[in-house]
Amino acid sequence: MADLSIDFVGIKSPNPFWLASAPPTDKAVNVTRAFEAGWGGVVWKTLGEDPPVVNVNGPRYSTLMSQDRRVIGFNNIELISDRPLRTNLDEILRVKRAWPDRAMVVSLMAPVDEAAWRRLLPMTEDAGADGVELNFGCPHGMSERGMGSTVGQIPEYIQLITEWCKHYSRLPVIVKLTPNITDIRQAARAAHAGGADSVSLINTLNSVMGVDLDRMTMIPSTDGAGSHGGYCGPAVKPIALNMVAEIARDAQTRDLPISGIGGISTWRDAAEFIALGCGSVQVCTAAMVYGFKIVEDLCDGLSNFMDQRGYASIEAFRGGAVQTVKDWNALNLNHVEKAVIDQDHCIQCGRCHVVCEDTSHQAITATRDGRRHFEVREEDCVGCNLCVSICPAPGALAMRALASGEIDRRTGERVSGEYANWSMHPDNPMRVAASAD
Amino acid sequence: METPATRSCGLRAGRLSEADYARNFSDAHPLLTRAQAMIEAERCYYCYDAPCIAACPTGIDVPSFIQRIAQDNLRGAARAILEANPLGGMCARVCPTEVLCEEACVRNASEAKPVEIGALQRFAVDGYLAEPGEPLFRRAADTGRRIAVVGGGPAGLACAHGLARRGHAVVLFDARAKLGGLNEYGIAAYKAADAFAQAEVRWLLSIGGIEARSQQMLGRDFTLQSLLDEYDAVFLGLGLAGTNALGVDGEATGEAVRDAVDFIAQLRQAERPAEVPIGRRVVVIGGGMTAVDAAVQSRLLGAEEVTMVYRRGPDTMTASLAERHWAQTHGVTIRYWSAPTAVAQEDGEVAGVRLAATALVDGRLVTTGEEHTIEADMVLKAIGQTYLPEPTGAAIALKGGRILTDANGRTSLARVWAGGDCRYGGRDLTVEAVEHGKRSAVDIDFALSGQEPDAAPELEAAHG
Ligand SMILES: Cc1cc2nc3c(=O)[nH]c(=O)nc-3n(C[C@H](O)[C@H](O)[C@H](O)COP(=O)(O)OP(=O)(O)OC[C@H]3O[C@@H](n4cnc5c(N)ncnc54)[C@H](O)[C@@H]3O)c2cc1C
Ligand SMILES: Cc1cc2nc3c(=O)[nH]c(=O)nc-3n(C[C@H](O)[C@H](O)[C@H](O)COP(=O)(O)O)c2cc1C
Ligand code: SF4
Numbered sequence: 079m080a081d082l083s084i085d086f087v088g089i090k091s092p093n094p095f096w097l098a099s100a101p102p103t104d105k106a107v108n109v110t111r112a113f114e115a116g117w118g119g120v121v122w123k124t125l126g127e128d129p130p131v132v133n134v135n136g137p138r139y140s141t142l143m144s145q146d147r148r149v150i151g152f153n154n155i156e157l158i159s160d161r162p163l164r165t166n167l168d169e170i171l172r173v174k175r176a177w178p179d180r181a182m183v184v185s186l187m188a189p190v191d192e193a194a195w196r197r198l199l200p201m202t203e204d205a206g207a208d209g210v211e212l213n214f215g216c217p218h219g220m221s222e223r224g225m226g227s228t229v230g231q232i233p234e235y236i237q238l239i240t241e242w243c244k245h246y247s248r249l250p251v252i253v254k255l256t257p258n259i260t261d262i263r264q265a266a267r268a269a270h271a272g273g274a275d276s277v278s279l280i281n282t283l284n285s286v287m288g289v290d291l292d293r294m295t296m297i298p299s300t301d302g303a304g305s306h307g308g309y310c311g312p313a314v315k316p317i318a319l320n321m322v323a324e325i326a327r328d329a330q331t332r333d334l335p336i337s338g339i340g341g342i343s344t345w346r347d348a349a350e351f352i353a354l355g356c357g358s359v360q361v362c363t364a365a366m367v368y369g370f371k372i373v374e375d376l377c378d379g380l381s382n383f384m385d386q387r388g389y390a391s392i393e394a395f396r397g398g399a400v401q402t403v404k405d406w407n408a409l410n411l412n413h414v415e416k417a418v419i420d421q422d423h424c425i426q427c428g429r430c431h432v433v434c435e436d437t438s439h440q441a442i443t444a445t446r447d448g449r450r451h452f453e454v455r456e457e458d459c460v461g462c463n464l465c466v467s468i469c470p471a472p473g474a475l476a477m478r479a480l481a482s483g484e485i486d487r488r489t490g491e492r493v494s495g496e497y498a499n500w501s502m503h504p505d506n507p508m509r510v511a512a513s514a515d
Numbered sequence: 516m517e518t519p520a521t522r523s524c525g526l527r528a529g530r531l532s533e534a535d536y537a538r539n540f541s542d543a544h545p546l547l548t549r550a551q552a553m554i555e556a557e558r559c560y561y562c563y564d565a566p567c568i569a570a571c572p573t574g575i576d577v578p579s580f581i582q583r584i585a586q587d588n589l590r591g592a593a594r595a596i597l598e599a600n601p602l603g604g605m606c607a608r609v610c611p612t613e614v615l616c617e618e619a620c621v622r623n624a625s626e627a628k629p630v631e632i633g634a635l636q637r638f639a640v641d642g643y644l645a646e647p648g649e650p651l652f653r654r655a656a657d658t659g660r661r662i663a664v665v666g667g668g669p670a671g672l673a674c675a676h677g678l679a680r681r682g683h684a685v686v687l688f689d690a691r692a693k694l695g696g697l698n699e700y701g702i703a704a705y706k707a708a709d710a711f712a713q714a715e716v717r718w719l720l721s722i723g724g725i726e727a728r729s730q731q732m733l734g735r736d737f738t739l740q741s742l743l744d745e746y747d748a749v750f751l752g753l754g755l756a757g758t759n760a761l762g763v764d765g766e767a768t769g770e771a772v773r774d775a776v777d778f779i780a781q782l783r784q785a786e787r788p789a790e791v792p793i794g795r796r797v798v799v800i801g802g803g804m805t806a807v808d809a810a811v812q813s814r815l816l817g818a819e820e821v822t823m824v825y826r827r828g829p830d831t832m833t834a835s836l837a838e839r840h841w842a843q844t845h846g847v848t849i850r851y852w853s854a855p856t857a858v859a860q861e862d863g864e865v866a867g868v869r870l871a872a873t874a875l876v877d878g879r880l881v882t883t884g885e886e887h888t889i890e891a892d893m894v895l896k897a898i899g900q901t902y903l904p905e906p907t908g909a910a911i912a913l914k915g916g917r918i919l920t921d922a923n924g925r926t927s928l929a930r931v932w933a934g935g936d937c938r939y940g941g942r943d944l945t946v947e948a949v950e951h952g953k954r955s956a957v958d959i960d961f962a963l964s965g966q967e968p969d970a971a972p973e974l975e976a977a978h979g
Contacts, residue, residue: 145557145585147550425624428563444564470560471625 080384081391082377084118086358087250087275087335089208091118091181093377094348094392098339098360099124099185099211099254102370104159106169110176115370116377119181121252121278121360124158124213125166125202126187127194131157131219136300139366140287142313151313152363153287153298155305157219158187167205174206181358182206183252187213189224190235192242199247209249212239214265215256215281217308227281230256233268240272252337255279255321257314262321266331277325278337278360280318282308311363315341319354323403326355332400343372345379352392353399412498414486415461415477417441417454423474426450430465430475438464456487519817524892525864526771526792530817536788539815543705544608544634552638556585558630562621567632570619572950573600577616577632584639593643594651596636601676601953602669604644604715605698606946607637608706611804613837615946644718654723655682660963663688663746665733668696670752670935670948672719677956678750679724683963686746687725690732694720696754696935698945700780703808704788705815734906743930748959751907751918751926751933752952755900755943761800765858766896771865772858775799775809775897782812794893796820798868799847800855801897802832807839809895810847821847822889826854826873827880850889854882858894867891902937914939924955932959 082093097103097112099121109120133156142151159166174182184207188194202210213220214230221228229235236253243251253269255262257280269277284306288297296304318340325331338351343364351359364372389395419430419442431442431452441458442465445451454465461477469475480486482495501510517532531539547555559581567577576595583592596603612618612633620629643651660683664675667689675685693699698712720727733739733753742749758774766772771794782791793816799809802825813821823842825832828851832839839849850870857869872885902917912919912927917939924932934951941947960966 146554425621426562426566427560427621428565429560432563450564450566 080381080389082118082381082384084358084392086181086337087209087252089119089181089183089250090179091358092179093118093373094352094358094380095373095376096120096181096183096337096358096360097365098362099183099213100362100366101156102362102365105161106173109169109173112365112370112373113173113177113180116373117180117370119183119208119358121183121185121211122166122170122207124185124187124216125163125198126158126220126225127198128163130160130162133157133160134300137298140298140307141311142287149311149363149367151285151287151309152311152366153285153307153309154282155218155298155307158185158213158216163201167201170202170205170207174208181208183209183211185211185213185254187216187220187225190229190239195239195242196246199243199249203247203249207249209252209275210243210247211252211254211278212243213254213281214239215254215279217256217258217282217284218306227256227258230254230265230281231259233264236265236268237272240269240274244273250275252276252278254281254339256281257283257317257321257340262324263328263331266325266328266334270331270334274334276335276337276357277331278339279321279325280314280340282310283314283317285309310340311367312341312343315347319350322351322356323354323400326397326400327403343367345376345383348376348380349383349395350399352396354403355397355400357392357396407500409499410497411500411503412494412496414480414493415463416456416459416480417461417463417465417475418478419452419454419475420473421453423471424452425471425474426452427470428452430469433468434465438462458488460488522795522819524795526794526893527817528792529789530793531789533789535817540704540708540788542708543703546641547631547634547638552584552635555631555635556581558622559585560621566619566621567616570616571599572615572944572946573603573606573953574950575599575603575616575636580639581630581632581635584635589639589642590648590651592639596640597643597651599953600946600949601673601719602698602715602945602949603636604640604718605669605702605707605712606949607633607640608711609698609702610944610946611835611838614835644714647718650721652680652722654679657684657724658682658964660684660747661686661745662748662750662959663742664750664752665689665742666696666752666754666935666937667691667694667716667727667729668752668754668935668948669698669945670754670937670952671696671750672716672752673949673952674750674752674932674934674956674959675725675952676719676722677953678959679722681956681960683724683747683960685725687727688731688733688737689727689729690735692729694727694729696752696948700783701776701805702783702945703779703812704783705812732906734908739907739910739928739931747930747963749931750924750952750955750959751931751937752935752948753902753906753933753937755936756903757901758896759899759901761855761858761896761898763855763857765860765865771892772894773896775801775805775895776900778895779805779809779812782816788816791816793818794865794891796889796891797822797893797895798889798891799823799895799897800868801825801899802827803834803897803899804838805900806895806897807834807842807847809897810842811845813893813895814845814847818893822891823847823849824853824855824868824870824889825849825851827875828852856886859888865892865894868894900936922954923958924951925958930962 084094096119103120104123138156139154141149184202216226220226253274255265336356337358338356339360342361348359431444434442439460443453466475480493561578565578580592580595616632617629622629664671664687675687678685694716695712797813797818810821810823852873853870856871859867867888867890869888871882918933924934932955935948
């Protein structure tokens with residue numbers, strides 16, 4: 079049996095699944111239930127200085143659903159913890175004592191004010207926290223007060239506050255980043271420069287969920303008006319993966335531990351974050367949609383996967399896919415693929431034909447000998463993968479890589495088998511001549 | 516089910532409790548809920564050149580109407596359906612979709628379960644009819660042309676609607692008291708519950724320009740020639756007014772041996788099913804849709820034993836597999852390879868049906884010499900209906916006993932079109948009758964106006 083336990087920047091937990099700082103980690107009662115269910119750790123709902131914030135009493139959450147009402151995306155306009163700081167700290171102390179083997183990270187938020195951070199950090203340490211996470215990500219409400227993503231969007235602030243935290247506390251510092259930014263590397267580098275032990279990402283994305291067309295009001299609204307919220311859930315996973323990968327492959331931050339967050343709902347999602355370098359993963363939406371029990375399925379799936387692949391520990395495959403994430407300019411332009419339709423699995427819906435015909439390269443037939451028949455014409459196929467991406471029948475469409483020496487029937491050229499990217503391409507005016515000859 | 520009120524032999528009304536009648540004759544396949552419709556709509560792959568469109572005799576753009584349901588646009592969905600098939604509401608209820616659109620669904624290949632096109636079609640049309648709002652179709656400016664449509668079944672209604680849309684004035688004659696043809700008098704009660712046939716007729720007529728004249732019979736109250744004298748064109752949607760006889764001893768035993776279509780019409784027109792007498796042991800002779808409907812409705816009226824008798828095997832039966840399953844789950848026994856030779860009687864009452872075993876020998880159906888009797892106190896004959904040519908006289912060429920036409924329904928007689936069951940070469944389905952009527956309307960319009968078919972009609976007059 080694979081060992082799921084982790085030691086993430088000195089914080090130990092029996093499995094890599096932590097509940098992200100959010101309603102599931104809001105109170106002792108929730109966190110106790112989470113630990114009973116088997117979660118490896120929690121990042122306690124973000125604490126700020128008293129007086130506590132006040133939440134709206136109208137809808138805080140709303141969702142984007144598929145037609146069969148599965149949640150694809152989740153939006154919230156909730157603020158940080160709205161309970162007194164002392165109440166939270168007392169509960170943290172009590173729960174950590176009862177569950178010493180679980181990770182207890184405490185999320186903190188304060189303005190760009192050294193005194194505030196100096197007050198918060200020792201209290202958190204006294205409450206028995208294993209680490210702190212700095213919430214530089216919340217994009218709604220708190221950001222209007224100069225906190226959360228407002229800090230996370232200014233690298234200088236990230237660095238400054240991280241330095242303060244490292245100064246006023248011995249605890250590991252995890253800096254939680256906002257995705258509402260152009261280049262995530264700037265934020266990660268700033269955290270690194272400030273001495274952060276780790277970054278975690280992503281927090282939520284700015285979002286308006288829709289418009290109620292009968293009332294002509296945005297959704298969600300409270301008393302006829304709404305405010306943009308933070309978007310998370312399965313829909314944001316690809317965005318999160320990209321940002322994680324950018325940090326994991328950046329020369330300045332490649333050794334910075336990452337706690338991966340964003341749309342993790344299955345063991346597979348978690349494994350993908352780990353493969354792109356994450357040492358722990360955090361989950362919020364999936365727990366808010368299904369309850370805490372899903373951690374059993376996450377652990378079971380991850381463990382079976384690791385056993386099958388012979389990975390004895392999380393470390394054994396962590397970062398395994400990082401080196402495959404490259405700049406576009408480094409991609410091999412001599413590699414040629416063609417779509418292939420497996421007639422035994424094709425259900426004849428014809429969607430590949432019409433999308434290739436309408437929006438790609440007119441490379442799939444609709445008939446043969448007057449009968450409905452879909453087949454790729456290799457002489458027209460550019461290998462774009464559109465047909466494969468939209469095919470509803472499993473196993474019916476796949477891409478095939480041409481072997482070296484094979485003729486690409488579209489260009490009439492032989493596949494060389496040699497690597498050549500854009501920087502070496504004859505059509506590139508800025509081409510660097512191959513140095514050997 | 517409650518204890519039957521009576522289990523005695525012979526024809527008896529009121530065999531069941533009122534509660535059981537109500538349950539038995541309610542909607543066989545109730546309207547999908549919104550949640551069900553949304554999930555089902557999601558299953559449609561929106562195929563290219565979708566096979567279901569080709570499989571629908573009226574060519575409804577199935578992927579489009581389903582996409583519109585998924586996009587919560589029932590009005591648009593209804594438009595896509597009714598544009599191609601003005602009787603899309605009835606067809607959604609009665610079409611044997613398992614051999615039409617749903618048979619062509621590509622989901623059959625991947626998971627042996629097609630998208631429920633019929634149920635979605637009903638969801639769209641019923642949803643639209645419940646809250647019609649502005650009319651979907653409007654009548655074009657009056658052309659001054661007058662057309663007689665004889666027969667108010669699906670073929671005649673579709674033709675009249677198509678002609679009225681194009682601005683022609685239609686007089687719609689029917690021998691019966693109510694319009695609808697077999698929609699009103701033939702379709703099984705549980706397929707067209709809640710008086711849907713009349714609701715649909717009202718909607719069709721609301722386009723305006725159609726004057727309905729009921730209890731007016733061609734050949735009795737007027738002649739084809741009189742119509743040709745008075746109207747610019749005539750469409751005949753006469754259906755099949757005759758029935759085949761068994762030609763066996765004891766066939767004329769009165770009430771207890773009757774044509775299934777009459778029995779069904781009586782049931783459809785009855786105030787309450789409890790009024791309709793039914794035997795305790797019923798034998799239905801025939802292997803088509805009518806036989807299935809008669810057998811199942813006999814069971815629902817309280818018959819304890821119902822046997823369908825068919826002289827060949829399941830492969831040639833016109834009732835589809837789904838219909839046979841429907842009969843069997845309603846407790847109907849199907850006896851294949853059995854041909855009736857006599858209706859047995861005792862004391863002047865029906866006592867049973869004498870059957871000869873049959874077999875295929877060298878491709879020919881023969882009796883094997885073995886015989887047996889099924890006890891019965893009622894026999895329903897469903898061995899096919901026939902076209903009665905007398906009302907039109909000898910002027911129109913027939914083939915196979917029905918009216919010969921071209922693809923657009925033109926008969927051998929100038930200015931006369933025909934469609935539906937009375938036309939040669941069809942499958943005797945509601946949806947085909949609709950397509951015939953629809954096509955003939957286009958062709959009549961073309962013949963009268965000399966314009967290319969389907970020139971967009973101008974907008975005028977209302978139609979909900
Ligand atoms: C019991 C039964 C069940 C069926 N179930 C189904 C089913 O589930 N699904 C399906 O697709 N099909 C079914 N069918 C077949 C379907 O009902 C017919 O194919 C369809 O109704 C044919 O339409 P039509 O307009 O040609 O004829 P009809 O519906 O028969 O209409 C003909 C009309 O013409 C009138 N008429 C006849 N002669 C004259 C005259 N001389 N003068 C004036 N008016 C006249 C009649 O009164 C009638 O109103 C069923 C048929 C039967 C008998
Ligand atoms: C209702 C709600 C409240 C949240 N509150 C906080 C918070 O107080 N502090 C914080 O750092 N992140 C907060 N988040 C963001 C989550 O911790 C997490 O980063 C985000 O939801 C992405 O993960 P997911 O896709 O698994 O939900 C909140 C998210 C939700 C849905
Ligand atoms: S890979 Fe792209 S170009 Fe090739 S057949 Fe598929 S859709 Fe067309």
